[in-house]
Amino acid sequence: MSLRLGDTVPNFKQASSQGEIDFYDWAGDSWVVLFSHPADFTPVCTTELGEVGRLKPEFDRRNVKVLALSVDDVESHKGWIGDIEETQKASVNYPILADSDRKVSDLYDMIHPNANNTLTVRSVFIIDSSKKLRLVFTYPASTGRNFDEILRVIDSLQLTDNYSVATPANWKEGEDCVIVPSLKDPEVLKEKFPKGYTEVKPYLRMTPQPDK
Known part of the structure; x- marks a missing residue:
């Protein structure tokens, strides 16, 4: 099954390094x-899992849970966690799904046969609190992920859910945002953006980040 942005992601029950997980409940x-x-x-992967452990307080602050997946079993995961914590000096303080039956990998289309027909690619799914898919990154197996970028995207998504803004290229927390083009009424703009805005073009209006 191919998941698209805005889809409700499928539920699953699967073993993990921290016990069985019913995804929706968890x-x-x-x-x-x-x-x-x-x-x-x-x-x-060893470096990535260590980095996520270090960044877990940042995910917690954003009301985000992290869940890893590998196609090996729970016992293998437990051995690997020992190596990660030893070499990366970070706690694996979140679960790793055991997907030896490829159930979740197939459900979320994580195996790309032309890259490797048995192993998952480096997929990232950002899923909101309504179980809607908001973003998918797919990396080749050789390239480690940039978790600062993943946090940046979450900041953007959560900001734009709550305010009538989008975020421009290379935006970071605290920088100016773009007012969505659908807002045109001057009174509504004045009410929504009391800090004011700069009209670069009629369709390109910049405003300070609304929640700062």
Whole structure:
């Protein structure tokens, strides 16, 4: 099944390094970053899982739960966690799904046969609190992910959910935003953006980040 942005993601029950997970129940009303790995005891993945452990307070602050997946079993995961914590000096303080039956990998289309027909690619799914798919990144197995970018995207998505703005190229938390083109009434603009805005073009209007 190919998931598209805005789709409700499918539920699943699967074993993990922290016990069985019913995805919908586990996610609750949080956002989720679900990210897959080609296999246990692989070098790039080891660095990624350590980095996510270090960044977990940043995900927590944004009401985001993190959930890794690898096609190996729970016992393998537990051995690998020991290596990650030893080499990366970071706690794996979140679950790793055990997907040896490829159930979740197939459900979320994580296996790309032309890249490798048995291993998952480095997929990232950002899922909101309504279980809607908001973003998909797909990396080749050789390229480690940029988790600062993943946090930046979450900041943008959560901001634009709550205010009538979009975020421009290379935007970072605290920088100016773009007012959505559908807002045209001057009185509405004055009410929504009390800090004011700069009209670069009629369709390009910049305003300070509304929640700062």
